[in-house]
Amino acid sequence: MTDSSPHILMRSAQMHVVRPAEPVTATVVSNELCTAAGRKSAGFTRHIALDLTGTALAGACIPGQSLGVIPPGLDAQGRPHKLRLYSLASPTRGEDGHGHVHSVTVKRMIDEHLVHPGLFLGVASNYLCDRAPGDKVLVTGPSGKKFVLPQDVAAHDYVFFATGTGVAPFRGMLIDLLEAGCTSKVVLVLGAAYATDLLYHKWLEELAAKHPNFAYITAVSREGAQRAYVQDRLRTHEGVLGPLLASPRGLVYICGIAGMELGIFQHMARGLPEQVREQYLRVDAEVAGDVDNWQRAMIHRQIRPTRRVLMEVYA
Template sequence: MALLLTQAAATSSLVSDRSLKLRTSLLLKTTNLSSFEKRAPSAMAFSIGVLQRLPTRVATPGRIVCAVPQGGKVPVAPSELEHAMRPPTNLYTVDSPHTATVLSVKKISGSNAPAETYHIVLVHDGSFPHWEGQVFGVMPAPENPFEPGDTEMLRYFSGASSRYGDYFNGRTVSLCVRLVPGTTSEILCNSKPGDKIQLTGPTREAMILGDNNPNATHIFVATGTGIAPFRAHLGRFFKENIPTFTFSGHAWLFHGVSNEDSKLYNHEFIQYRKEYPENFRYDIALSREQKNSSGGKMYVQDLFRRHATEVLVMLLKGAYIYLAGRKDMVTPIEDALGDAATEIDKDWDGILATLKKNNQWRVEVY
């Protein structure tokens, strides 16, 4: 649960003394300290102490800040979040949404990215339990100038933090949101600490781990903000000190973005790769800055093709693969694996059918 959060100001960047005090005050006000202290008094005291000691720095233009503590694992709480055998589903609906409070909004794309992307932390005070990989609906508020109060325009966003949140105390959830003018995403990206956001869910299970065995192999493929559920999983694997779960398997992340300034959470993934080189591989495709084998743009599916045979062997040995983001990457990835199967005299159609039957092939695209 301990905070140690470089996302706020410990490494960074965009937090002034005034906004830091507001965030600290907001987190403490929206956290039920009396009941939480009974469960984890020393951890809560440590968290508050770190909140009060967070340093600030002058913003550096174009700098993308790592949103996790540097070095070592962080204790998490409450331990009850590990007890559920099934993910919590549809706890809140459009008729009865949960009202969360905005804690922070940070732009995590650089100035030369073709689109603005924001990391948004919401306080739910422990009332919105979820698992890594689940999706949340954001309800248009009545004053939303674009979609005023229309529940048919409910927008869905994958959680970008683990069940413990960015503050490791089970009280927050984070979203990774690409700003699209004229939609609810613009309302989210322009929100301020203290604003209220209505949530539905959590829902969907495609991006939840297919196997919680700590020795399992997981292959993550994302485009853009499709990185959100994988950031949640990787934080659980490599950042959080969970007494009942220690990841000793293998995770491989492929991420496709436009250019260097479009990288999302890159510092976190580099940190994990440095600290756990035997357990984590990280490859990124920059479509506007790199070329594929044909001289065209390097999309994530082109990068994936280079490693398709190796991935196929992993899948045949029981690995799980997850595709999140743009749907136009799915067919090329299937084709790449099909070609790899042909090279080793395997029937790809039969393999794919088996992967789907075993829940090893998991897709959530748009």
């Protein structure tokens, strides 16, 4: 079954202006924690602004795209480290108003290995989080052209689902939409394990207070009386999300931890009226009645998001 949903013209994005073989040097402008004080999890996430002035990346990036970062040194096999991707958190105008300073939202990867017991610190994320203003970083990109806003932003309303650092592209998109005076309805559903890990929380609350067309909804999964995952908000906030999804203007963006999309699709299948659900998901008859047993591997095979669903998920 092919996707017969209407084609949506997306913003055009420049790709691979700077390739990994010839990375350019960015200068760290600032590096700040973007989790709240008194964290309960061991997660540390930082908002890092990079000055790209004088490189081909200046003015070439839009929200939804990623920058590549090449950490210095060699991997366990003695080869130069591979680049890692980080979503841009900045709007098209950048942090500086000219598209020369762009930011990323980086979570320190911290792990404990069972085979060789000891603390493992992810190479690129910790390298980036340790950088101080003035430090140099090798960058490439931008990459990604599908997970971007549509060309005609006013023709759509938006539901953004984010977990963890998945909020990064939405920070940039929200600024692009709201600063330009776009009156479309925008809802961000942001999930985190603990309330202190809701990234950019205060800023998002302030943004929602300032813009009546923007609603900010949180879902905290491991504390509080009303523990919830982002997908639960389809049910608990049906009054806000239902009409938006039912409108032909609705677009759904999903960004964050790989696997989150399955939960959202299952909740869409269980909770949305059939004629609304099929605007976002086409489901093969043989799995349609067994939503509880849907697996991630079925996505794009038996469970196919339409063009009105845009996804960027990563491990």
